[in-house]
Amino acid sequence: MTAIDTIAGRPGAAAPGKVPAIELRGISKAFGPVQANKDIAIRVERGTIHGIIGENGAGKSTLMSILYGFYKADAGEILIGGQRTEIPDSQAAIRAGIGMVFQHFKLVENFTVLENVVLGAEDGAMLRPSLAKARKLLVDLAREYELQVDPDAKIEDLGVGMQQRVEILKALYRQADILILDEPTGVLTPSEADHLFRILRGLRDEGKTIVLITHKLREIMDVTDNVSVMRRGEMVATVRTADTSPTDLAELMVGRKVLLRVDKTPAQPGAVVLDVQGLRVTDGKGVERLRGIDFQVRAGEILGIAGVAGNGQSELLEVLGGIREASGAVTLNGQPLDLTGPRADGRARRDAGIAHVPEDRHRLGLILDFTAWENTGFGYQDRAEYGTGALIDQQAMRRDAQGKMQRFDVRPADCWLHAKNFSGGNQQKIVLAREIECDPDLLLVGQPTRGVDIGAIEFIHQRLIEMRDAGKAILLVSVELDEIFALSDRIAVMFDGRIMGERLPEQTDETELGLMMAGMAEGRRT
Amino acid sequence: MMDLSTLIQLLDSTLRLATPLLFACLAGLFSERAGIFDIGLEGKMLAAAFFAAAAAAMTGSVWLGLVAGIASSVALSLLHGAASITFRGNQLISGVAINFLAAGLTVVIGEAWFELGGRTPALEGAARFQEITLPLAGTLSGIPVLGPLYAEVLSGHSILVYVGLLAVPATWFVLFRTRFGLRLRAVGENPGAVDTAGISVVRLRYSAVIICGLLCGLAGAHLATGLSAGFVKDMSAGRGFIALAALIFAKWRPWYALGACLLFGLLDALGNRFQSLDLFGATVPTQFMQALPYILTVVILAGFVGKATPPRAGGTPYVKER
Numbered sequence: 001m002t003a004i005d006t007i008a009g010r011p012g013a014a015a016p017g018k019v020p021a022i023e024l025r026g027i028s029k030a031f032g033p034v035q036a037n038k039d040i041a042i043r044v045e046r047g048t049i050h051g052i053i054g055e056n057g058a059g060k061s062t063l064m065s066i067l068y069g070f071y072k073a074d075a076g077e078i079l080i081g082g083q084r085t086e087i088p089d090s091q092a093a094i095r096a097g098i099g100m101v102f103q104h105f106k107l108v109e110n111f112t113v114l115e116n117v118v119l120g121a122e123d124g125a126m127l128r129p130s131l132a133k134a135r136k137l138l139v140d141l142a143r144e145y146e147l148q149v150d151p152d153a154k155i156e157d158l159g160v161g162m163q164q165r166v167e168i169l170k171a172l173y174r175q176a177d178i179l180i181l182d183e184p185t186g187v188l189t190p191s192e193a194d195h196l197f198r199i200l201r202g203l204r205d206e207g208k209t210i211v212l213i214t215h216k217l218r219e220i221m222d223v224t225d226n227v228s229v230m231r232r233g234e235m236v237a238t239v240r241t242a243d244t245s246p247t248d249l250a251e252l253m254v255g256r257k258v259l260l261r262v263d264k265t266p267a268q269p270g271a272v273v274l275d276v277q278g279l280r281v282t283d284g285k286g287v288e289r290l291r292g293i294d295f296q297v298r299a300g301e302i303l304g305i306a307g308v309a310g311n312g313q314s315e316l317l318e319v320l321g322g323i324r325e326a327s328g329a330v331t332l333n334g335q336p337l338d339l340t341g342p343r344a345d346g347r348a349r350r351d352a353g354i355a356h357v358p359e360d361r362h363r364l365g366l367i368l369d370f371t372a373w374e375n376t377g378f379g380y381q382d383r384a385e386y387g388t389g390a391l392i393d394q395q396a397m398r399r400d401a402q403g404k405m406q407r408f409d410v411r412p413a414d415c416w417l418h419a420k421n422f423s424g425g426n427q428q429k430i431v432l433a434r435e436i437e438c439d440p441d442l443l444l445v446g447q448p449t450r451g452v453d454i455g456a457i458e459f460i461h462q463r464l465i466e467m468r469d470a471g472k473a474i475l476l477v478s479v480e481l482d483e484i485f486a487l488s489d490r491i492a493v494m495f496d497g498r499i500m501g502e503r504l505p506e507q508t509d510e511t512e513l514g515l516m517m518a519g520m521a522e523g524r525r526t
Numbered sequence: 527m528m529d530l531s532t533l534i535q536l537l538d539s540t541l542r543l544a545t546p547l548l549f550a551c552l553a554g555l556f557s558e559r560a561g562i563f564d565i566g567l568e569g570k571m572l573a574a575a576f577f578a579a580a581a582a583a584m585t586g587s588v589w590l591g592l593v594a595g596i597a598s599s600v601a602l603s604l605l606h607g608a609a610s611i612t613f614r615g616n617q618l619i620s621g622v623a624i625n626f627l628a629a630g631l632t633v634v635i636g637e638a639w640f641e642l643g644g645r646t647p648a649l650e651g652a653a654r655f656q657e658i659t660l661p662l663a664g665t666l667s668g669i670p671v672l673g674p675l676y677a678e679v680l681s682g683h684s685i686l687v688y689v690g691l692l693a694v695p696a697t698w699f700v701l702f703r704t705r706f707g708l709r710l711r712a713v714g715e716n717p718g719a720v721d722t723a724g725i726s727v728v729r730l731r732y733s734a735v736i737i738c739g740l741l742c743g744l745a746g747a748h749l750a751t752g753l754s755a756g757f758v759k760d761m762s763a764g765r766g767f768i769a770l771a772a773l774i775f776a777k778w779r780p781w782y783a784l785g786a787c788l789l790f791g792l793l794d795a796l797g798n799r800f801q802s803l804d805l806f807g808a809t810v811p812t813q814f815m816q817a818l819p820y821i822l823t824v825v826i827l828a829g830f831v832g833k834a835t836p837p838r839a840g841g842t843p844y845v846k847e848r
Contacts, residue, residue, distance in 0.1 A: 068722075070846065089724065090721065090722050090723070090724040091724030091725075092724075093724075094723075094724050100722065102722065104718075106716065106718045106719040106721075106722040106723075107716065107719055108711075108712045108715045108716045108719050109715060109716065109838065110715060110838075111711075111712065111715070115708060115712075116719070118708070119708060119709065119712050119719065119720070119723050119725075120709070120720065120723025120724055120725045121723070122705040122708070124705065125704055125705050125706070126703065126704060126705070127702075127703050127704055127705055127707070127708055128703065130705070170723075
């Protein structure tokens with residue numbers, strides 16, 4: 001809490017004398033025993049883009065929800081433009097000139113853009129005059145801020161980038177001076193994100209104040225003027241972006257030094273563990289998803305599969321994990337695996353020595369409504385250590401769960417907590433603990449750090465490297481090129497159900513891989 | 527082959543029989559468009575039928591009966607609202623409870639008040655809705671085809687039939703041309719959007735539920751004081767459920783609802799008119815004819831009529847979350 005005071009004295013940050021657009025003083029909010037916000041103070045200068053960064057669960061979203069009238073703070077005061085303002089509900093926030101773009105858009109899917117913009121801000125009891133007026137205003141706003149969108153398009157027919165524009169238009173239509181965006185780039189492609197940042201800069205230059213909540217350091221560095229860091233419910237620092245670096249911010253977020261890049265020694269590849277030849281998959285609609293895939297993974301190496309999502313990587317993992325049938329030949333340690341029939345299931349794969357950390361942990365990796373101790377044993381519940389016969393030895397399972405949670409630093413280490421109550425990173429650690437500790441020969445990992453915060457990313461990456469060093473084969477699928485480069489010993493690029501080629505990480509770069517991911521370069525070189 | 531007068535009689539009773547369905551269907555439309563599933567239409571209709579008949583019998587005024595019917599139905603819909611909006615309960619269970627409540631209470635109270643085995647006394651004169659002859663019905667009846675259609679099909683119904691027909695464009699207008707309608711439809715699709723726009727989800731949903739009660743009240747009153755002359759046990763006879771089927775068939779749209787209800791009304795009228803039907807030498811039994819609307823209900827609910835997407839937030843209580 002003192003951080004703000006020390007920072008305020010620094011040149012450039014929070015120039016005193018100017019009335020800030022938003023000032024929060026001593027905001028606290030608890031949910032039961034959890035203190036989500038502790039005595040938060042922050043000044044957001046008018047006409048700036050102010051980043052708020054912090055790990056998942058640091059309290060960023062709670063703070064913004066208080067500002068938007070979703071939650072009521074237990075203590076503290078809010079000043080908007082220097083005026084003390086009570087914000088008991090969203091209506092009050094809108095009146096105070098605050099607009100919010102939520103991470104999960106608040107749009108009515110089967111309404112048109114125009115109807116969504118007008119909803120709640122109609123002029124009178126009749127709809128048509130409101131819609132006509134909004135249409136005119138929308139055209140003006142679109143021209144002014146590069147926010148072009150067809151007013152008569154239905155939301156469900158628009159891509160996420162467009163939907164986000166609608167959310168911004170909604171706020172502008174309500175004459176918001178302060179725009180809060182909660183993790184706005186999570187769903188965007190890089191070029192959509194760039195466009196968004198252009199829009200935000202344009203809005204700032206018009207005098208609007210933008211608050212950008214994110215956990216991505218790169219965005220903070222790219223677009224913000226000032227940045228505040230939150231950790232465990234507290235505001236630990238507010239600094240000028242120009243005066244800081246990603247490493248400093250990461251340290252402030254996590255509270256300790258963080259390695260943004262994993263240290264690893266060269267791989268010592270051993271015998272071939274997984275051999276895939278001519279793998280083909282046709283989906284339910286008759287579309288060929290895998291069009292003849294060949295590759296090998298050796299013991300003690302990580303093969304990274306790069307590619308834009310939807311080019312067959314998911315299907316590949318599913319086939320190898322025993323969730324989807326395929327044709328072709330796959331051997332594990334020389335033993336052929338069934339690709340169709342009753343022995344082509346997850347159980348048979350586990351018995352053969354394949355563990356699978358699925359891409360979508362909520363759908364395939366966990367049962368969210370079950371406890372952590374149940375989740376740490378799933379898929380292996382028939383093994384002898386969890387009891388024999390029809391009964392499960394719950395004591396043993398819980399003991400085992402406690403051990404796993406401790407070794408994988410799952411927080412809180414409470415094995416009775418339901419899976420859905422853990423943060424994304426801790427959920428992923430639960431899945432990893434289960435799949436790594438069953439001691440497989442081959443580990444399939446899909447998007448290991450999607451939705452996982454920085455501290456946990458570091459941990460997960462280290463675990464995967466350790467596993468490689470222990471002589472296991474790892475097949476990594478990730479859409480994050482940074483991750484592919486950080487972990488892989490060899491990189492294969494998938495495009496349209498085929499492997500476009502293999503590269504060694506030290507002999508290639510993002511540009512070359514990017515071309516291959518777009519299907520523009522062919523050839524094989526290892 | 528049917529002659530013209532049979533056809534006209536058939537259409538006449540179609541309209542008459544479709545009216546309670548239409549009211550109930552529009553009632554369900556308002557409720558479900560706002561995200562509150564309501565399988566208690568049946569119970570509300572039944573309660574309204576009873577209280578309308580009872581009040582009409584006691585006061586001799588059908589209008590007081592109508593008021594009593596609507597009041598009872600709105601009371602039950604508020605109960606449903608409290609359970610499903612305020613207390614975020616399960617909407618299906620609340621609806622089922624209301625159906626049981628109405629089925630039991632009407633008979634018990636009826637027996638206590640009138641001692642006629644759960645019936646109300648037969649209604650006569652001003653205690654019933656009288657048939658209205660539309661202007662010029664007599665003059666125009668001479669015109670071939672259109673004349674009789676106007677004079678005998680359209681004219682000569684009780685006022686509630688016309689109210690029901692007018693309720694269709696009115697519903698359409700409210701839903702698609704007013705601010706209230708926009709918000710109502712939005713709250714059934716994504717209450718989060720409504721909430722973040724600064725509008726009260728709770729107030730909107732209660733409004734919808736009250737409109738639902740009002741329309742169910744009209745349905746019940748028509749049943750007891752328009753279609754028949756008094757209340758008998760279980761007189762709604764599943765119409766509330768048929769109205770729900772019609773609502774799905776109509777894809778939650780007012781004009782389609784009119785069509786769906788008229789179809790059900792026609793089947794009902796057919797069953798009444800043709801107790802047994804000779805078809806290609808074989809006799810179709812009475813029971814089959816009377817079961818027609820119910821058979822269609824099953825067919826519709828089994829999804830043979832194409833995909834119908836219900837309001838997306840239907841059936842789930844709104845919990846504020848980020």
